[in-house]
Amino acid sequence: MKGIGFAYALHMTGTPIIVAEGVSKTFGANQVLTRVSLPVMERDVVCVVGPSGSGKTTLLRCIALLETPSEGRIVMQGQAISTPGQERPVKAAARAVRSDIGMVFQHFNLWPHMSVLENLIEAPLRAKKMPKDQAIAIAERLLAKVDLSDKRDAYPARLSGGQQQRVAIARALAMSPKVLLFDEATSALDPELRREVLLVMRQLAQEGMTMLVVTHEMNFARHVGTRTVFMDRGEIVEEAPGSAFFDSPRTERAQRFLQQFEE
């Protein structure tokens, strides 16, 4: 245990790419997150697990700047990019790093009125003002990477769920994000389609992509994740490097949570 703790401490010494600092979030009277602090280091693959309703999605949405924290802040490379007040400099900082944060959603959220290629080049063209031929070249390279070159001109409705999610990952990668957030990217998929998406995610992890992954895929967290974060009722209950969380969960809540995956 000591050895692991030491390695863990070493692992934490880099500069974090993005940090949730004491983030709380309430919706009306409902406190969904309570002072959650989570730094994500470069090349980290942080897996967030926990029961339904524990606030995992809300945490991710705060980091993706889709929700404003009620307390605390989101910091990217030393700069606050989201605070409860959303002051002017914070907003400006957020705009500057907007495309450094990518997100993959549970329900893919591809734009149905655009072809696969158009989905991929839209943000580079509009948000980065990239020349079209360059955007297309990048998109084609990414489509090859997720093994969907033949679907370049198809519309999303014609693709399987697994294919749609791989397109969504490619679309996020097209903006060359520094960190990629996944919110249960495989939960909406049939079991036989999950593998193809998990393979892509695993490949990204191996290439050194910094990832924050909310998932119910315990095998992915155990074998691909560098850190596992266990959330329950809006709090981070336990945090451990890689597979240590699964081999020796310290808290009773985590033990109970893991038991349900044992059958």
Added chain:
Amino acid sequence: MFKYQFRWDVVSGSADFLLSGFQMTLIISAITLVLAMIAGLIIALLDMSKFQPARWLGIGFGEIIRNTPLLVQLLWVYYVLPIVFGVRIEALAALIIGLSLYQGAFIAEVYRSGIQSVPRGHSEAAQVLGLTPVQNFTRIVLPQAIRMTLPPLASNFVQLIKFSSLGAVISVSEITRRGMELSASTFRPLEIFTFIAVVYFVICWPLAMGIRLWERRLQAR
């Protein structure tokens, strides 16, 4: 009925008279169509505004217009506005204003439901990818909303053209009014109003069909 002697020459003999009414109907419809779409946009924007008084205004106005008869509104604009505000509005202007507002209030609902039918996740994905709110609306939300909007918009257009016939009541010389005048002098309502019904059908039906085809082409993707 079998003994009835059709006298279609009543129609053909007054072709010019009826044609001028037909032209007026087309002009009224075209102008009103554009104005109603603009009015609808304004009302929809008010409805969805984050500024509460604007929202109340949009919703209140829309509800009143949608829940009172068009004919009463036209009579109101034509007869009441001059009394209350002392402005005498020409019948034609009254018809165009009244009809634009009326159809605009319905079109506003069409716009609103079209925009709200686009899943939030689509614009959240765009937001995370760095599209500005304006780009998000024009590139992601609007193209999808328009598709949802086409069929109800088409039926609104058709309705608008048909409702322009109510102008006859406030003596706007569109085709229905012309028909009323002609039948008063010739006592031949059967031929005249049959002809006029066919004229409306010939304008409205192709319009409805055209939009349906366009819609099908968009859906084929």
